[in-house]
Amino acid sequence: MNIAVCVKQVIDTEAEKKLDPSSWRLDRNVNCILNPYDEYAVEEALRIKEAHGGQVVAVCMGPEKATDAVRKALAMGADTGVLVSDEALAGSDAQGTAYVLAEALKGLEWDLILFGVRSTDGETGCVPAAVAERLGIPLLSTLAKVEVEGSTLKVHRETEQGYVAYECPTPAVLSVIKGINEPRYPSMMGIMGAKKKPLEVKDAGALSLDKSRIGLDGAKTRVLSARIPEPRKAGVKVEDDGSGAQKIAEFLASEKLV
Amino acid sequence: MTESRDVMEVDVLYVGGGIASLSSALHLTNLIKAHDEKAGDKKIGELVIVVLEKGFAPGAHGISGAVMDPAPLKELVPDFVGKGAPLEGEVKKESVYLLTKSGKIKSPITPPPLNNHGNYVVSMSKLNQWMAELAEANGVNLFPEFAGVEVLYDDNKVIGVRAGDKGVDADGNKKSNYEPGADLHARVTVFGEGSRGNLTKDLIEHFKLDEGRNPVAFEVGVKEVWELPEQRLQPGEVIHSMGYPLKSDTFGGGFIYGMKDKMVSIGQMTSLDYSDPCLDPHREFQKFKLHPMVSELLKGGKLIQYGAKTAPVGGYFSIPKLSFPGGMIIGDGANLFNSQKIKGIDLAIRSGMLAAQTIFEGLLEDDLSDVKLAGYAKAMSRSKEMKSLYKVRNFHQAMTRGLYPGLLTAVGQYLLGGRVLSNRLSSKPDHEHMETLVERYGTSTPSADDVGDIKFDKQLTFDKETDVYYSGATHEEAQPSHLKILNLDICYGECAEKYGNPCVRFCPASVYEMTVDEATGKKTLKVNFSNCVHCKTCDVKDPFENIQWVPPEGGGGPKYTMM
Structure with a gap:
């Protein structure tokens, strides 16, 4: 079973997040990492490959330095990588990104497309659905378990109450959540090997992308304003001298919560 | 899996992927490339050169003041300015102050060892990152x-790690x-682990590399980078201070360096041979910012980054034997640091380059024996940087005798090229200097005022x-703590009674926390290892040597x- 796993480079959790006030674009000139949720997707793809054979290709859209994120997927064990990188893509929204990824995927061989549940920067979580829609194949999102039986996928989709079990034929798009597995660490041998694995960088021209659908101008989302959330204020500390329960009840009542 | x-x-x-190793790897690949271009069939060929770095990325653990003497860098990368070396600014203005609690006395001249004309203010993390890019472009892994x-x-030979x-x-x-x-x-293993290197400690013990040497000595530097509302210090401007807030029996000093983009690097060094069990280098640095000279400068600014790191200040006589069968030690890990000039980058780069030169010659002659590797130490001793370190060979040991007597000795040493104390001053390791609470305060429960604690306002001063x-x-x-407490009984018993668990204070990252169960009064030492900034102060200063990093x-x- 051939698998395409879509990955994104995001700014590191500890890095200072800054928005450019003219475009509301995120300043990516800080430490960047492979989106942590995507590590679960890469791991899941590798486990399926190890059990059922096939090839894993990591597909990414991002600036040139996003090759590092693709290399990490290769170091973990993916076979090949594709990075779509073009200045014209900067500022694309989730819809634009899905359009680009779908176009890139059309030129690749896969039976299954895996995503992390969302990115830690944009946090929209809708790219997997939009890609599935564009490719005209089913989507199963927020999965905590994936099993492959022949050309049938048996998955558990996490809900607030528990999970729902689904079956679905391939090809399909799946997004997986944190905890579905423990992503492997790239070994030194893996990192050395990744330097020699094929990583193709494609620009907008190579994919014949429609310029009106990409970049900031092609975005259907408009950011009107943004602000840094105010720091959380300190809570009220209740010392329990026997009247603790009473005080908590009074507090909840005063907030009209009970 | x-x-x-x-x-x-x-x-x-x-x-260790710091400046010493990266410079060395870059120099080695440069030498091989230059040789192979005109060597005909006697090429060395492509070697596998590997640099291990424990940090998230090159430069992630790189921290220094920093003022750099660019002489060795100029030899390594002659066009370093053109190649985009991340220089904050050339030092054109500098001053030295003796601080009292609210006053300051400006030194009419900059003492010659602190004269930084022609040097550059740099960020160690940025310089490491840049050097890593050059090395990687040369094929270093x-x-x-x-x-x-x-x-x-x-x-009895090192074969790798x-x-x-x-x-x-x-x-x-x-x-x-x-x-x-x-x-x-590896055919050769080069240890560039930085101050208080973990494996370097093992090597020194294994090969007795410190036989006949002085004990190592350290200072811990606590530093913040601030962004100011406007460019108040020119990039490259340098200010050093002595005195407040450190008491006169504790050696150390403050520094303020102007950086680009309205940034300023500000920090304080505290010598770890201090005796006050309640001293807290982080707290003393916060007090430094309360001095009017500093608080005025920082007004309206905001904290951008924080860090801490020990620096090896034991000087010439604390440098271990630099090579052993199978390898060598370079940079801070070998205590190659000039504490009087507060500089180590030049020595780190120089030692890396000379180690590379020695390896290169060994490769040419197909001889990497210990005799051949020992050539590195000989080359080092002939270097300008090492000679200048020899001249100040007793600086730190003199300073531990108190600020004023120390200064007098230092002046004498400078004037006479080290001859005022031509023999070695004795010293004992940092962890043996601590006094007990009773010796220091006359009581085992000194008050917060006695100790010098302050409240942090979260504007100018911050908690750990x-x-x-x-x-x-x-x-x-989800991993075992990397700070090994060898014997917890000491923590709850002898250390608590005598010293009041100084780890809680000397750690600048709040790793050690003593919690008391209110009901039973039972104490528990909590080790918040996730906070650790890898400064190694605990490994150096614990009075019982009870903490292993x-x-x-x-x-x-x-x-x-x-x-």
Whole structure:
């Protein structure tokens, strides 16, 4: 079973997040990492490959330095990588990104497309659905378990109450959540090997992308304003001298919560 | 999920990806390239050169003041300005102050050892990053997130190191993603681990490299980078201070360096041979910012990054033997640091270059024997940087005798080129200097005022937890603590009684926390290892040598970008 796993480079959790006030674009000139949720997707793809054979290709859209994120997927064990990188893509929204990824995927061989549940920067979580829609194949999102039986996928989709079990034929798009597995660490041998694995960088021209659908101008989302959330204020500390329960009840009542 | 341990054969292995190792790897590849271009059929050919770095990325653990003497860098990268070296500014203006609590006395001249004309203010993290790019472009294999955890010996010769395992939980059990660290076997292993290197300690003991030397000595530097509302200090402007807030029996000093983009680097060094069990280097640095000279400068600014690191200040007589069968030690790890000039970058680069030169010659002659490697120490002793270190050979040991007598000795030493104390001053290791609470305060329960505690206002002064947040320090939580307490009974017994658990104070990252159960009064030492900024103060200063620092899972620690 051939698998395409879509990955994104995001700014590191500890890095200072800054928005450019003219475009509301995120300043990516800080430490960047492979989106942590995507590590679960890469791991899941590798486990399926190890059990059922096939090839894993990591597909990414991002600036040139996003090759590092693709290399990490290769170091973990993916076979090949594709990075779509073009200045014209900067500022694309989730819809634009899905359009680009779908176009890139059309030129690749896969039976299954895996995503992390969302990115830690944009946090929209809708790219997997939009890609599935564009490719005209089913989507199963927020999965905590994936099993492959022949050309049938048996998955558990996490809900607030528990999970729902689904079956679905391939090809399909799946997004997986944190905890579905423990992503492997790239070994030194893996990192050395990744330097020699094929990583193709494609620009907008190579994919014949429609310029009106990409970049900031092609975005259907408009950011009107943004602000840094105010720091959380300190809570009220209740010392329990026997009247603790009473005080908590009074507090909840005063907030009209009970 | 490999079950067996990989063995990787490499030619030259660097342990620690700081400026010493990166300069060395760059120099070695330059030498080989230049040689091979005109060597005909006597080419050395492509070598596998590997640099291990425990941090998240090159530069993530790089921290210094920093003022750099560019002489060795000029030789390594002659066009370093054109090649985009991240220089904050050339030093054109500098001053030295003696501070009292609210006043300051400006030194009419800058004492010659602190004269920085022609030097540059730099950020160590940025310089490391830049140097890593140059080395990688030359074919050097850089492995961030991999720590060397064990020296591999064969028949009394170093044959490489073992990289740390990954995917081990807090109880030491292997997780499903357990990845055993590879054994790296190298023809030469170069240790550039920085101040108080973990494996370097092992090597020194194994080969008795410190025989006949002075004990090592350290200062801890606590530093913040601030962004100011306007460019109040010219990039490259340098201010040094002595005196307040440190008491006169504690050596150290403050520094303020102007950086680009309205940034300023501000910090304080505290000598770890201090005797006050309640001294807290982080707190003293916060007090430094309260001095009007500093608080005026920082007004309206904001904290950007925080960090701390020890610097090896033992000087010339504390430098261990620099080579041994199979390898060498370079940079801060070999105590190659000039404490009077407060500089080590030039020595680190020089030692890296000379180690590379020695390896290069060894490769040409196909001789990497210990006799050949010993050529590195000889070359070092002929270098300008080492000669200048020899001249100030007793500076730190004189300073431990108190600020004023120390200054007098230092002046004499300067004037006479070190001859005022031509013999070695004795010294004892830092951890033996601590007085008990009763000796220091006459009571085992000194008040917060006696001790000199302050309240942090979170505008100008910050508690350790806040500062640690700004260091970016994180560690995988599901792993064994990398700070090994050898005997907890000492913590709850003798150490608590005599010294009041000074680890809680000397750690600038709030790693050690003593919690008391209100009901039973039972004390528990909590080790918040995830806060650790890898400064190594605990490994140096614990009065019972009861704390051992070992590398955590690769990638953990601070994430400096401009320190």
